[in-house]
Amino acid sequence: MTQKIDFSILKHLTQLPGISGRETAVSDYLKKLLTPFADTVRTDALGNLIFTKKGTSNKNLLLCAHMDEVGLMIHFVDKDGFLRFVTVGGIDPRTLLAQRVWVQTASGPLLGIIGTKPAHITTEAERSKAVALKDLFIDLGLPAQEVKERVQPGDFAVLDRSYEEFGDGLISAKALDNRAGVFVLAEVLRQLKNPFYNVYAVFTVQEEVGVRGATTAAFGIEADFCLCLDTTGAADIPGVCPQDVLVRVGAGVGISALDARTITPKPLFDALLNLCKEKQISYQVRIATRGGNDAGAVHLSKTGVPSCALSLPTRNIHSNVEVCAKRDIESMIHLVVLCAMQAIIY
Ligand SMILES: [Zn+2]
CATH class of the missing domain: 2.40.30.40 (Peptidase M42, domain 2)
Known part of the structure; x- marks a missing residue:
């Protein structure tokens, strides 16, 4: 990574209130924080907050992260x-x-x-x-x-729960699902300069109740492909057999091959894995037969949008003691910035 990541922004994001359908405190904060780094900003009828950043090509990359918490x-x-x-x-x-x-x-x-x-x-x-x-x-x-x-x-x-850093570079807080993904997208937007793709950075609403915001946001954007930035449950805990662990906290950004709502197209999946290998970004393949995310809505919009969910492994997901690793967050930021800066596919 070339830039030092300021985790105080993530701390602030986790402490904001924003259940599904009531995300205004989060979107107001992001609007102030990120408007200087974008070419345009708008909020749609459901409350999705949409920033654009012009690229050097005519291809469009949709990046989304849901703002709501359970x-x-x-x-x-x-x-x-x-x-x-x-x-x-x-x-x-x-x-x-x-x-x-x-x-x-x-x-x-x-x-x-x-x-x-x-x-x-x-x-x-x-x-x-x-x-x-x-x-x-x-x-x-x-x-x-x-x-x-x-x-x-x-x-x-x-x-209610404070944000704490503990152990070997871990964070525990409420609402890491998905303020951690929101934080990644915010950091990506802050870091991007002259991206290859026209970037649509969309902070979506109402993911936790059925990917509702992503459904309408994707409809309004002509995306060539999409990456959804979210957390995923990590079961690397006592009492779980190895085949049920799915992903491990601290072992790298999760790249979804399949979840309950999406199968990542092979060209996109291969391109993401190759980029990780080439740039030595820690990653793990995520295959989850339960659970979905915004990618489930986006890939079925219009005539179809190739989509992949990138996932931050999270213990105790949907509780107020969710646990993520700072190094996984850094890996995801690194990967997403690289994806926007060069023609990876499409
Ligand atoms: Zn989530």
Whole structure:
């Protein structure tokens, strides 16, 4: 890498609230940060934030990264002022117990504690069952009347957790899925000077609820090919047999051959692998029969767009202690910059 990467931007990105459909805090920050590095910027009707940077050819490269994170939406305030919620995106209820959240209200964020009936008043049979969403509530610590005045059904809540660097170059934070991919795309846009391709850098909305933003964004762009920058679940943890690990944290950028929604075309897949080998970028092949990402929507847009998902291996994905490696992020930035700077294919 020629440039030193400033991870304080990623730290800031992870701390912004932005569940699916409520990404404005993230897009406002990115608009300010990146407008000086782009030729044009616009926001479409769904909220996708789209930057362009002119290239030296007439070919178009679409780069996308989703801004949204999984989270909660309040749907009911009970008579005592406790909040009930639904999940937005896939969250395992077991990871919500005893967590803190920030409820985003019209009068500002309120700290809430997720509670459930305590062990000393539950039966053994109740304790032996996995916790269900219906058993959980958010406690704002406020009188019921004040809660009713300040919280509306439809307000959203984000998981609370600080950004920490730890271990051997690892990061743990909430919302690394996908602020880490957003950070990569932001860095790429900041670094690119006179790219070969006309670059469309698209920060998409509503990926976690069914790749909705990417569907409309891709429709409006004549892309010759696309790279989607996202995280992917890494199961390099105890109790998992080797064939189920899929990708390892710190072992390089994941290059998808196949996931539940996309098969990367062979010419694009080979070109990405060759570039990694030639430039000595750490990579690993990702083959995941479950899970999809924005590439699933983009490759089926119009008459078809050759697409590949590049993935950052992430432990504890969709929790508030997601774990990524800084070196994988750096590898992805390096690879994507190279892809934009030269005619790799198409
Ligand atoms: Zn994601």
